[in-house]
Amino acid sequence: MxxxxxxxxxxxxxxxxxxxxxxxxxxxxxxxxxxxxxGLDFTGGMVTEVQVDNQISHNQLVKLLTPELGERVSVRQSNEEGRWVISYAIPPQGETAPNIPQILSKVSHQVDVVSTSMVGSQxxxxxxxxxxxxxxxxxxxxxxxxxxxxxxxxxxxxxxxxxxxxxxxxxxxxxxxxxxxxxxxxxxxxxxxxxxxxxxxxxxxxxxxxxxxxxxxxxxxxxxxxxxxxxxxxxxxxxxxxxxxxxxxxxxxxxxxxxxxxxxxxxxxxxxxxxxxxxxxxxxxxxxxxxxxxxxxxxx
Missing domain, CATH: 1.20.1640.10 (Multidrug efflux transporter AcrB transmembrane domain)
Structure with a gap:
């Protein structure tokens, strides 16, 4: 060489x-x-942390949430099994916020919202x-x-x-x-x-x-x-x-x-x-x- x-x-x-x-x-x-x-770090958006069934995979969550929350949805696992952090865009003015527990109930028996926060555009x-x-x-x-x-x-x-x-x-x-x-x-x-x-x-x-x-x-x-x-x-x-x-x-x-x-x-x-x-x-x-x-x- x-x-x-x-x-x-x-x-x-x-x-x-x-x-x-x-x-x-x-x-x-x-x-x-x-x-x-x-990403939402720069544009602003919603961040929701949820607890679901342990057997739910990342791909299942992304496939389920993308049609409801848009292509910019981001899903990452938290430091505990079955706990996930979901980031998505703030809905346009006049539209209701998505019901995360209702969406996730299609694949999980247990859906608990741990926290929800918003990162403003400013x-x-x-x-x-x-x-x-x-x-x-x-x-x-x-x-x-x-x-x-x-x-x-x-x-x-x-x-x-x-x-x-x-x-x-x-x-x-x-x-x-x-x-x-x-x-x-x-x-x-x-x-x-x-x-x-x-x-x-x-x-x-x-x-x-x-x-x-x-x-x-x-x-x-x-x-x-x-x-x-x-x-x-x-x-x-x-x-x-x-x-x-x-x-x-x-x-x-x-x-x-x-x-x-x-x-x-x-x-x-x-x-x-x-x-x-x-x-x-x-x-x-x-x-x-x-x-x-x-x-x-x-x-x-």
């Missing part, structure tokens, strides 16, 4: 770079055409505003850090790689119309930190090689940097993806969106740090002289 990588690394970097640009465009189209399917709008502000502050902080640590040509590659990872995750949720809720938003913030770490490892290696091997061209330096960090990247990303896969498979519906976002973000973050993080500085003509001390003319 390493020998193949040495022989074809530049082609791999350029091909994945083009693929990343295409995926970003497609994600932007999906976002513009469909938008995000915002609360949902506040969450949208605060979430957007948190994402903006995170991106600006990362931008400031990258500009402080690296020369702007090298920093721009890492920054675009971060934007690429977030756009791909948002594009996936727009294309599939999976519910975008607070747990998915938390995953996006986690992806920013993970992808940044991966990009910094490669960028730091590029900076070291630029100074150590000044006669080498920038594409050669980037090839060597990717190869020297490849094993570390694969081990880190591989173990992380295994953990996320287990969470996706065994975590249930409550964590499905979080696990899906993390899986896509980690996967795209791995290849974007190799492709975008190295190709963009080449296009911006990064050279060794940008990291060499500036000679000061001391002549009188």
């Amino acid at each position: 390493v020998e193949y990588l040495k022989a074809h690394i530049r082609r791999i970097r350029y091909i994945t770079g083009v693929a990343s640009v295409i995926l970003m465009v497609l994600s932007g189209i999906a976002l513009g055409a469909k938008g995000l399917n915002l 609360v949902g709008q506040d969450l949208v505003d605060q979430g957007g502000l948190a994402l903006l502050i995170s991106m600006l902080s990362i931008l400031a850090y990258l500009c402080f640590r690296f020369e702007w040509r090298l920093a721009s590659g890492s920054l675009l790689a971060l934007a690429h990872d977030v756009i791909l995750v948002l594009g996936f949720f727009a294309a599939t119309q999976m519910e975008f809720n607070l747990t998915v938003f938390a995953a996006i913030l986690a992806i920013l930190g993970y992808s940044l770490n991966d990009s910094i490892i490669i960028a730091d290696r590029i900076r070291e090689l630029l100074v150590a091997k000044q006669r080498c061209s920038t594409p050669e330096i980037n090839d060597q940097a990717v190869i020297s960090t490849f094993s570390r990247t694969m081990v880190t990303s591989g173990t992380t993806l295994l953990t996320i896969s287990a969470l996706w498979i065994m975590g249930g519906d409550a964590l499905q969106g979080f696990a899906a976002a993390m899986f896509i973000g980690v996967l795209s973050g791995t290849w974007s740090s190799i492709s975008i993080g190295t190709v963009l500085p080449e296009w911006l003509h990064l050279e060794a002289k940008h990291y060499l001390p500036v000679e000061i003319d001391t002549a009188p």
Whole structure:
């Protein structure tokens, strides 16, 4: 694998770079055409916790409740057997609220409503505003850090790689119309930190090689940097993806969106740090002289 990588690394970097640009465009189209399917955390709605017969499954509840409560109904199991949390949209003005016990009585002998609460639309709008502000502050902080640590040509590659990872995750949720809720938003913030770490490892290696091997061209330096960090990247990303896969498979519906976002973000973050993080500085003509001390003319 390493020998193949040495022989074809530049082609791999350029091909994945083009693929990343295409995926970003497609994600932007999906976002513009469909938008995000915002969950009740952002749009507001009703949350009802019920106790039913223990043998009732999740699929039975979803199949029964969807025609009555709409496609946006969400059902997740609580911390006790037979107890479920049902989230659904607030009925339009003038319509009566759905009778949850009556609906569930078709499949369960015991139906007890433990609690019912409402998340208002104003609360949902506040969450949208605060979430957007948190994402903006995170991106600006990362931008400031990258500009402080690296020369702007090298920093721009890492920054675009971060934007690429977030756009791909948002594009996936727009294309599939999976519910975008607070747990998915938390995953996006986690992806920013993970992808940044991966990009910094490669960028730091590029900076070291630029100074150590000044006669080498920038594409050669980037090839060597990717190869020297490849094993570390694969081990880190591989173990992380295994953990996320287990969470996706065994975590249930409550964590499905979080696990899906993390899986896509980690996967795209791995290849974007190799492709975008190295190709963009080449296009911006990064050279060794940008990291060499500036000679000061001391002549009188």
